[in-house]
Amino acid sequence: ASPQDLAKQHWVITAGPTMEAIDPVRFISNHSSGKMGYALAQAALERGATVTLISGPVQLPAPAGAHLISVKSADDMLAACTAAMAHQADVFIGAAAVADFKMKHASEQKMKKQGDIDELQLTLVKNPDIIAHVAKNNLAKCVIGFAAETQNVIEYAKSKLNKKGLDMIIANDVSRTDIGFNQDDNQVSVITKDAILSPEKATKTALASELVSLIAQHTHATH
Numbered sequence: 001a002s003p004q005d006l007a008k009q010h011w012v013i014t015a016g017p018t019m020e021a022i023d024p025v026r027f028i029s030n031h032s033s034g035k036m037g038y039a040l041a042q043a044a045l046e047r048g049a050t051v052t053l054i055s056g057p058v059q060l061p062a063p064a065g066a067h068l069i070s071v072k073s074a075d076d077m078l079a080a081c082t083a084a085m086a087h088q089a090d091v092f093i094g095a096a097a098v099a100d101f102k103m104k105h106a107s108e109q110k111m112k113k114q115g116d117i118d119e120l121q122l123t124l125v126k127n128p129d130i131i132a133h134v135a136k137n138n139l140a141k142c143v144i145g146f147a148a149e150t151q152n153v154i155e156y157a158k159s160k161l162n163k164k165g166l167d168m169i170i171a172n173d174v175s176r177t178d179i180g181f182n183q184d185d186n187q188v189s190v191i192t193k194d195a196i197l198s199p200e201k202a203t204k205t206a207l208a209s210e211l212v213s214l215i216a217q218h219t220h221a222t223h
C-alpha cells in the first residue's frame with residue numbers, strides 16, 4: 001500500500017476536453033481522452049488525498065473515492081473550479097484540454113442551412129484561462145499546468161509557467177504519435193522555476209504516481 005502522506009490535503013484536478021456549443025446539436029471540442037488527469041486523480045487518492053476531479057466529457061469511469069464534477073464548457077469548468085476552491089486547495093492540476101475559443105453567441109435553435117450558401121462564418125471569442133485564474137487568485141497553494149507543444153517544448157513551457165504564474169508545468173511533445181493525446185503512454189518534462197526533470201517514457205498510470213510524488217515534494221519544499 002502507498003503511504004497515506006497526502007491524507008490532509010485537498011487536490012483539485014481538471015481533465016478531458018471542454019465542449020463548446022455551436023447550437024443545441026453541434027459543438028467545438030478536441031481529442032483529449034482525459035486519461036492523464038484521471039490517472040493523476042487515482043494516484044493522489046492512493047496516497048490519501050481528498051480529490052475533486054472536474055471533468056469534461058470523457059469515456060472513463062471515475063476513480064473510486066473521487067468527487068467527480070462533470071462539466072461541458074470552459075465557463076462551466078471555471079465555475080466548478082471556483083466553487084471547489086472556496087477554501088484554498090493544496091494542489092490544483094490543470095490537466096484539461098480547455099478549448100481556446102467558444103461561440104460569441106451560441107444559437108438557441110438548431111442552425112438551418114440557409115439557401116445554397118457555400119461558406120459560413122462563425123464568430124468565436126476567447127475562453128477564460130482557468131489555470132491562470134486559479135493562480136492569480138491563489139485558489140490553491142500549488143498550481144500545476146500542462147503544456148502540449150509540437151516544437152521548442154521546454155522554451156514554450158517555461159514562458160507559460162511565467163505568463164500564467166504557475167509553480168510547475170508538465171510539458172509534452174504532441175507531434176509524437178506514440179505518446180500524449182489518446183495514447184496510454186506519455187513522456188514529459190517537468191519544469192519549475194529552478195529545475196527541469198525528464199522522467200522516462202512510461203504508462204500514464206506509472207507516470208502519474210511519479211508526478212504526484214514530484215508535486216508532493218515540491219509542495220512540501222515550498223510551503
Ligand code: C5P
Pocket residue numbers: 014074094095096097098099100127128129130131132144145146147148160
Ligand atoms: O495555454 P495552453 O492551453 O497551452 O496552456 C495549457 C495549460 O493551461 C493546461 O494546464 C490547461 O489545462 C490550462 N488552460 C486552462 N484554461 C484555458 C486554457 C488552458 O486552464 N482556457
